[in-house]
Amino acid sequence: MNKTIIIVIFLFGLNGFSQSKSELEVKQTILSFFDGFHKQDSLAIKPHVSESVILQTIGNNAEGMPSVKTVGFGNFLKSITSIPKNQKFEEKLLGFNIQVDGPMAHAWTPYEFWFDGKFSHCGVNSFQLFNENGKWKIVYLIDTRRKIGCETND
Known part of the structure; x- marks a missing residue:
C-alpha cells in the first residue's frame, strides 16, 4: 500500500470516532442540566428542558417488583432546591452514548449517585431530546436506581 492510501484510511478511521x-450539543445540554442540578438552581435547569418534560424513575415497589414512578417537573425542582445547602450530592455521569436523527436525540448515561460523600446508588439515565429552533431540549428522562451491581469509582 502506498502512503496516501494509508493516510486516507487512517483519517476516515479517526472520523468514525469523533x-x-x-452529539456535542446534546452532551452539553445534559451537562448544563446537571450543573444546575448540582447547584440546586432551578433557573439554570429550566432552559434545558421542554415545557412539557416527562420525568420517570424505575425502582422497586413495596413488594420488591420493578415499577415506574412519574415525577412532576415542579416537584422535582422543589425536591432538589429543598435539600439543605450543608448536604452535598453528586450524580457522577460515567459515560455518554448519544444517537441523533435529525431533530431527535437519545442519550444513555450510566451514573453513580453520592450523598454527603457516601455512595447511595447507581443506574442509567435515558434522555430523549428534541432540537427546538436550534437548541436541544430534554423532553423525556427516565432512570433506573439500584444499590446492587454497582462498581463505585470513589
Whole structure:
C-alpha cells in the first residue's frame, strides 16, 4: 500500500470516532442540566428542558417488583432546591452514548449517585431530546436506581 492510501484510511478511521456537532450539543445540554442540578438552581435547569418534560424513575415497589414512578417537573425542582445547602450530592455521569436523527436525540448515561460523600446508588439515565429552533431540549428522562451491581469509582 502506498502512503496516501494509508493516510486516507487512517483519517476516515479517526472520523468514525469523533462526535458530530449535534452529539456535542446534546452532551452539553445534559451537562448544563446537571450543573444546575448540582447547584440546586432551578433557573439554570429550566432552559434545558421542554415545557412539557416527562420525568420517570424505575425502582422497586413495596413488594420488591420493578415499577415506574412519574415525577412532576415542579416537584422535582422543589425536591432538589429543598435539600439543605450543608448536604452535598453528586450524580457522577460515567459515560455518554448519544444517537441523533435529525431533530431527535437519545442519550444513555450510566451514573453513580453520592450523598454527603457516601455512595447511595447507581443506574442509567435515558434522555430523549428534541432540537427546538436550534437548541436541544430534554423532553423525556427516565432512570433506573439500584444499590446492587454497582462498581463505585470513589
